[in-house]
Amino acid sequence: MKKRLCRLLPPLLLAALPAAALAETTVDSTTILRVQQEAQSPAIGTGNKTLTPITEYLGVDADKLGDGNLSLHMLGWGQLEFADRDAVPGSADRSIDGKLTYGYLQYRLANANAQARAGRVFITEGIVNEQIDGVSARTDLPYGFGVSTFGGATVHTVKIGETNTDGKGDGIFGGRVNYRYRGLLEVGLSGVYESAAPTPLVAPGGTPPLNGSFGNHRLVGGDLFVRPLDLVQISGHTSFNTETEQVAEHSYLLQLTLRKDLVVTGNYDFHHDRDLFYSSPLFSSANLLKSLTQQSKVYGGGATYTINKNLDLSGDFKQYKRDIGEAQRFGGDLRGNYLDNALRAGLSYHYLRASANFAVVPVAGASGSFHEGRVWAMHDTKTYVASVDFIDYVFKEPVEDKRYAWEGQASVGYHLTPEVTVSGDISYGQNPQYRDETKGLVRLTYNAKGGAK
Amino acid sequence: MIRSRKFLTLLALAGLSFAVAACAQYKALPSMPASHPEELASGPVSCAECHEDQQKGTMKPFASFNHSPAFIKNHRFYAGSDQAVCATCHKWSFCSDCHTNQAAMKPSDKNGDRPDRMMPHRGDFVTLHKIEGKLDPASCYRCHGRANNERCVACHR
Numbered sequence: 001m002k003k004r005l006c007r008l009l010p011p012l013l014l015a016a017l018p019a020a021a022l023a024e025t026t027v028d029s030t031t032i033l034r035v036q037q038e039a040q041s042p043a044i045g046t047g048n049k050t051l052t053p054i055t056e057y058l059g060v061d062a063d064k065l066g067d068g069n070l071s072l073h074m075l076g077w078g079q080l081e082f083a084d085r086d087a088v089p090g091s092a093d094r095s096i097d098g099k100l101t102y103g104y105l106q107y108r109l110a111n112a113n114a115q116a117r118a119g120r121v122f123i124t125e126g127i128v129n130e131q132i133d134g135v136s137a138r139t140d141l142p143y144g145f146g147v148s149t150f151g152g153a154t155v156h157t158v159k160i161g162e163t164n165t166d167g168k169g170d171g172i173f174g175g176r177v178n179y180r181y182r183g184l185l186e187v188g189l190s191g192v193y194e195s196a197a198p199t200p201l202v203a204p205g206g207t208p209p210l211n212g213s214f215g216n217h218r219l220v221g222g223d224l225f226v227r228p229l230d231l232v233q234i235s236g237h238t239s240f241n242t243e244t245e246q247v248a249e250h251s252y253l254l255q256l257t258l259r260k261d262l263v264v265t266g267n268y269d270f271h272h273d274r275d276l277f278y279s280s281p282l283f284s285s286a287n288l289l290k291s292l293t294q295q296s297k298v299y300g301g302g303a304t305y306t307i308n309k310n311l312d313l314s315g316d317f318k319q320y321k322r323d324i325g326e327a328q329r330f331g332g333d334l335r336g337n338y339l340d341n342a343l344r345a346g347l348s349y350h351y352l353r354a355s356a357n358f359a360v361v362p363v364a365g366a367s368g369s370f371h372e373g374r375v376w377a378m379h380d381t382k383t384y385v386a387s388v389d390f391i392d393y394v395f396k397e398p399v400e401d402k403r404y405a406w407e408g409q410a411s412v413g414y415h416l417t418p419e420v421t422v423s424g425d426i427s428y429g430q431n432p433q434y435r436d437e438t439k440g441l442v443r444l445t446y447n448a449k450g451g452a453k
Numbered sequence: 454m455i456r457s458r459k460f461l462t463l464l465a466l467a468g469l470s471f472a473v474a475a476c477a478q479y480k481a482l483p484s485m486p487a488s489h490p491e492e493l494a495s496g497p498v499s500c501a502e503c504h505e506d507q508q509k510g511t512m513k514p515f516a517s518f519n520h521s522p523a524f525i526k527n528h529r530f531y532a533g534s535d536q537a538v539c540a541t542c543h544k545w546s547f548c549s550d551c552h553t554n555q556a557a558m559k560p561s562d563k564n565g566d567r568p569d570r571m572m573p574h575r576g577d578f579v580t581l582h583k584i585e586g587k588l589d590p591a592s593c594y595r596c597h598g599r600a601n602n603e604r605c606v607a608c609h610r
């Protein structure tokens with residue numbers, strides 16, 4: 001089934017391309033040539049390496065095909081590496097690589113937000129976030145109800161270490177039903193069911209990896225939106241792992257719009273490692289997380305005050321509570337925009353106060369605490385675009401003998417025509433990994449819209 | 454036996470009536486437009502600036518979608534239930550700048566000319582993730598749990 005779908009998809013999309021030429025078509029192309037030189041920190045090693053990959057992102061959107069309700073959407077990338085790389089088998093460090101991010105035909109009905117999609121699509125419905133090769137459909141129904149469904153083959157990714165699998169079954173289906181009452185309330189029930197997860201490889205005489213911590217990807221959950229007053233809004237979701245029969249995650253947000261210029265938020269996130277990470281061989285492996293019996297709670301809050309139409313001031317706080325310790329993060333952002341949004345700038349500072357167990361190397365006397373500061377500005381006109389960005393982390397205790405990690409970046413671009421922009425970025429930084437890291441990038445962007453009106 | 458037959462007939466009739474009424478109403482249910490009829494300024498927008506009191510049917514208030522810093526940080530709650538609203542202004546490629554299955558480069562490198570956009574992993578995240586990952590692994594899992602993990606595999610084998 002999976003192979004058939006994979007074989008069917010490219011001809012279907014190719015067959016649609018001539019029709020796309022006659023439709024309202026948008027082509028978005030970004031070509032990026034990167035040059036990156038890295039000199040490793042003496043604490044890590046002494047190697048230097050140069051990377052020079054060229055990457056092409058190509059997106060096509062052809063609207064108003066057929067009777068006007070049909071459209072085609074594609075996005076993918078291809079990459080060619082010119083210089084020698086320290087290739088890691090199974091990783092993206094290959095000389096030639098490429099992926100189809102999405103590619104699908106969509107049919108929209110004039111009523112009820114009804115639509116059907118076929119091809120490689122992303123599914124975001126309630127607690128479900130998946131990429132599939134298959135079909136999806138959704139519609140609003142009378143009396144405030146709505147329904148969506150999807151099914152097809154999973155899109156596989158890289159194999160995780162010794163398990164020799166990406167952990168995904170081959171087939172997947174699911175959906176969501178929801179009920180809305182005016183604009184005040186929405187409740188949704190959603191679920192995803194993936195066919196049996198592959199069995200991780202076991203070395204001869206070895207113990208089964210991921211024993212008891214990895215299995216099928218099957219979740220159900222509910223989502224909620226309540227806005228009883230213009231002042232108060234609550235949204236969030238809870239997911240339940242039907243394989244482990246435990247709650248995987250709660251995630252809720254309270255938003256209070258106290259005044260037009262003052263928004264206050266509070267959030268609560270809870271998860272249990274084993275139940276949330278159960279279908280990921282990467283996260284289920286013992287070498288990534290110390291113990292899958294841990295649970296995590298994050299409480300937080302924030303406020304944004306719009307000083308005037310050009311300036312927003314935000315402050316935020318988060319309390320992290322895990323079995324291995326507690327941490328707090330607090331800070332603020334100032335963002336501005338001027339000249340009809342052509343000039344934008346921002347300034348932010350945050351401090352993470354974290355105990356030794358959160359440190360890079362969690363030993364006695366270590367610390368996971370650090371300061372983070374960032375300042376940036378950009379000017380985007382009809383002729384050119386220019387930006388600067390500086391970010392700095394200052395560690396309370398040195399990491400690999402370095403007390404800081406900083407990076408400065410500048411970018412300049414010129415709009416050759418309204419459709420074509422050429423731009424270049426250059427950045428330099430020092431951090432615990434690299435005593436010097438210089439990166440350069442040339443970007444050619446082409447965005448064109450054409451075809452029948 | 455006769456009573457149960459009558460009951461089933463009545464139930465079928467009621468179901469049919471409900472279905473006919475629902476079908477009649479279905480055509481009256483509005484759709485969001487495929488694209489925003491007017492070109493919008495670049496940068497975060499405030500929907501309620503123009504759409505105040507234009508909410509129809511079961512649609513959520515436009516003010517809920519104002520692109521405030523709180524909205525941008527928590528957009529995942531909206532993406533799961535209001536895709537039709539998002540799609541009016543955003544192509545999928547906008548989401549795929551960060552949310553993808555296998556990425557060619559860091560989103561903040563690809564969009565290095567857009568420091569105004571919220572992008573994950575700016576600066577030296579190779580070092581930072583050793584702290585952030587212990588602190589809140591769920592925030593990593595959302596993107597890297599079952600996708601975008603080819604870089605993770607280089608070390609976490």
